[in-house]
Amino acid sequence: MSTQDRPSGSPGDAAAGPPDRRDLAWYVDMGVRVLVFAGGISAIVFIFGIFVFIGKEGLGFLTGPFRPGEFFGSTAWRPTSDYPTYGILALMAGTASVTGLAMLLAVPFSLGAAIYIAEFARGRTRETLKVLVELLAAVPSVVWGFVGLTVVNPAIISVFDVPVGLGVLNSGIILGLMATPIMTTLAEDALKAVPDTYREAAEAMGASRLQVVVRVVLPAARNGLVAAVLLGVGRGFGETMAVLMASGHSINVPTSVFDSVRALTATIAAELGETADGSDHYRALFTIGILLFVVTFAINLTADLFLRGRGRR
Template identity: 60%
Template structure:
């Protein structure tokens, strides 16, 4: 085997070497880009992060007054809580609907209906987030005012529903792939044992596809955490510790989007916004790490 291998590499044509090199570069470049983004974000924020910013206060204070003349405050706790609460509520809506839809599309609906469904779901994913924000600003706003008799409809609930609608397509398509990847022999074996369709799903398919389903949920959550425009438009964009789904909030991403255009380049405020960027980076990294560990843990168990 070894001898054969050596022989064959020695006679590789030139084009083969070039293509291999190109593919190798493509692979390495993706790593370089990620590190590059992190490096530049970190460089912009590092000066203030290590010289001047009270990190403890940044993480625990709720006062965000970066433009105040005599009482500057950089407390991001309200923003952090805002991001997490809106994402959590969005996931509470999106996960049951997303997984339910995936199970329906992959197991219960006719092939013809399935194609229609997939097209519609993909269409849902293609709607730009500013359009979602517009829907939040007009339709959802009115709806929440009417239904909950609230003074204003631009709330955490509004943003969460939009985020849920935006992450459902991701959850559905990845979860559906995961369910489709379960070999048909499992279905046949379970059906031959007299299991009903639903028993096949929850006794066999869900345990067999749990890795993929977990990935679907986490990618949906990552989409929600990173979303900017829709939450900027629909949640009121007001620094506030939320007390209920009808509170208005502000998220980390929306803060960067709204303020970065108006700050003096290189100033404290500018650097703090990049520190928020670093924080977002860390959050995403931790979510991905947890997902990875969870999937590995499941794999080892099986």
């Protein structure tokens, strides 16, 4: 921060003349600058701090019992056995299957809702829908998990005639419902960022509403829409509580949507409290944390690059 760009404005300057209200304004200005700067820099400090912390805790595992072949290639996650094995393949399969199914359900819904809100709904309907969707995003994840247990679980059992309704399908539905509001809101923002002059020009050519959307608005909003989907993926990927409650939480590489699975995040949440501080198990969980951190970071970075690309097109 530099004040050198406005030296003559500083109070006490001989040339500034007698003090007046603007001197106070100068102090307020400087104070606000410092606050805003601190706010901005703290985001970087925190993210860096988190990375250092989980990196430090996970490092003991990475330099100790960590064997890449077993860690990524084995489905045996037995951290508490006499001969512990730390294979997260099944956990990765669990997270991937649940997130994948969630996106399969959520992406069409979100894009459809966003297109309706941004392009077709008018006035009251539009405002009401926007508020409702944003409210939906505020539902706590434990409530979603509860819905998974008490609503989706019996529904799956009775519809598909299976013994247990907790598994990939249940947590995929729940996660999809959770990702839909945020993806809808972001996708709608992307559509709204398309200038109205484009719509007007296309309409003046005799294009129908649908043609305007498909031919002009969607291509123009493409980058923003990709970013919305990616951030939704990140949301699903990192979700813990709802997945823990709705997935059945048993270690399994799923072969059907009814199979129970366990997610990477849910494993950390369920086991961390029971491990001894500094044990191999404890550190292995932090190594999973590093993996989650890296993947989420990569997804968000990609989304950000797409958002930046939006202006260039």
